Amino acid sequence: MDTRILAGGFDSEECDVLVVLAPERAAGVELTGHAATFNRLSGGMLQDLYDSGEFSGKTSEVVLLHRPAGVKAKRVAIVGAGATAKFGSAEARRAAATVVRQLKTSTGTTCFAVDDAHSGFAGAFSEGAVTALWEQDFHKSTGRRENKLSSTRFVVSSATPDLETSLNAGRITAECQNFARDLVNEPGNLLPPRELVRRAKEMAEQLGLEIDVLDKDRMSQLGMGSLLGVAQGSAEPPFLIVLKYVPEKPAKTSDHLGLVGKGVTFDTGGISLKPADGMEKMKCDMAGGAAMLGTMRALAQLKPSIPVTAFVPTVENMPGSRAQRPGDIVRSLAGKTIEVLNTDAEGRLILIDAITYAKQQGCTHLVDAATLTGAIGVALGSVHAGAFTNNQEFLDKVIKASKAAGENLWPMPTDDDYRDQLKSAYADIANIGGRAGGACTAAVFLKEWVEDTPWVHLDIALTAYLDEAKPFCAKGATGFGVRTFVNLAMNW
Ligand code: BES
Ligand code: MN
Ligand code: ZN
Secondary structure (H helix, E strand, O other): OOEEEEEOOOOOOOOOEEEEEEOOOOOOOOOOHHHHHHHHHOOOHHHHHHHHOOOOOOOOOEEEEEOOOOOOOOEEEEEEOOOHHHOOHHHHHHHHHHHHHHHOOOOOEEEEEOOHHHHHHHHHHHHHHHHHOOOOOOOOOOOOOOOOOOEEEEEEOOOOHHHHHHHHHHHHHHHHHHHHHHHHHOOOOOOOHHHHHHHHHHHHHHHOOEEEEEOHHHHHHHOOHHHHHHHOOOOOOOEEEEEEEOOOOOOOOOOOEEEEEOEEEEEOOOOOOOOOOOHHHHHHHHHHHHHHHHHHHHHHHHOOOOOEEEEEEEEEEOOOOOOOOOOEEEEOOOOOEEEEOOOOOOHHHHHHHHHHHHHHOOOOEEEEEEOOOOHHHHHHOOOOEEEEEOOHHHHHHHHHHHHHHOOOEEEOOOOHHHHHHHOOOOOOEEOOOOOOOHHHHHHHHHHHHHOOOOEEEEEOOOOOEEOOOEOOEOOEEOOOOHHHHHHHHHOO
16 A cells, blocks of 8 residues: 655545545534535535435544546545544544445545644554555455555645655554554464464564574573463473564663563463353464564664563463463562462463563563453453553553554553452462452562563453454454554654
8 A cells, every 4th residue: 555645635636535534513513624625626515415414424434425526536435523623643543444444345546635634643544544454364265355445645735744754654553553463363273382483583584673582491491480381281382582673873761661462372271271162262362462573563664762672472371281280389580489370360470471581681661461361351341451550650651652542541450459369378479369350460460570660561351352343443353552552662
């Protein structure tokens, strides 16, 4: 897909579809900008649409007009923008995604008429368009569904270098989000830990990132007993992927951002086996790790001014004759011992060794993303990911990045009182804390290893994967987190 900027009007634009945003109709709302221009050129077609009741301008409404008068475009797609006062980058992204998802099988060139008032959302428009092109159909023997959409243009009144930069950044970020989604949708047989490693290496080579992959021997020499305990039930060996971006012109700061992502390529639950129903979704249990790989892929191109290192512990959680047993006691890299009361609470066990390793590697700030608990879905559904921290200021910074990214985070508590639920009679800590507040006890478990390093943990168990498509998003992996982490690093 090609994004370009054409200065001037859109009436002479030859394209298959011209996209015009139109506001939600309410008392006193006057048409402005391109909506007003199109209405005038077409002899009042937009006004007719409102008057007929066929279109009210709510977000996710799309109406197609074939060969309207006054423009060269073969079709005009009128897209609801919602209330003007509420229109922001999230709305821009969704509007672009909604219309592209509807049009991509029937249209070649699409031209977005971007109002001056919306030029600050250029990046969001291009992100929406690129993420909307993605489908999870590459294992169909009939081949990938064809995207006819061959080019996307943005018509603005004046093309500035800033606008070009943000369109480009939006495209890159969205492509990397799609890269993460492709990893998440791969089933467990096609993407075991070694395949995740292969893809990370391939990417590092292509984009000039430093990569170090710790294998089982190195991890056991270091003493990562907690991570290795989870892996021991699988014939597939575990790895810790370390991907490093080093800026050419570093900023005057000693900050070093560490991104830790859960990389369980398939989670059966282990000996504490999960029920069969829906278990196939557990191929998504490396979504946090995939988000970190996608983020690094974007950062290698967008080049932030701070060093960023991703740590992706990757294992398969299987039952088997060598599998970890409930009641086993393991020793983590940091020296603390853990009683594994439930082998299905495996994410936290691999994350803590990666967190300790990240601190040893000099990271001053840590963000982790993990499909960690079903409990976060009980609390927040699939609308928000839970955001936990030991440092309010850092969380505020991450939330700010997430707002611009249109990814919803909701703050959750990590009070020390939750620690009581993790008491073990035989080891320093237990790996589960009962049903009550399950997402919080999981976060507090991680916090024990993070100690004083500013840290934010995102529990993305239900935001990483959609069971049903939305008008602006396909079913399956969402790539949640990539846009937030890219913004965080770029605006550091
Ligand atoms: N990978 C799961 C969490 C999950 C649930 C991800 C639903 C995506 C959708 C995690 O490893 C897990 O099994 N968590 C347990 C923890 C429990 C044993 C304390 C859970 O949520 O039931
Ligand atoms: Mn589990
Ligand atoms: Zn899991």
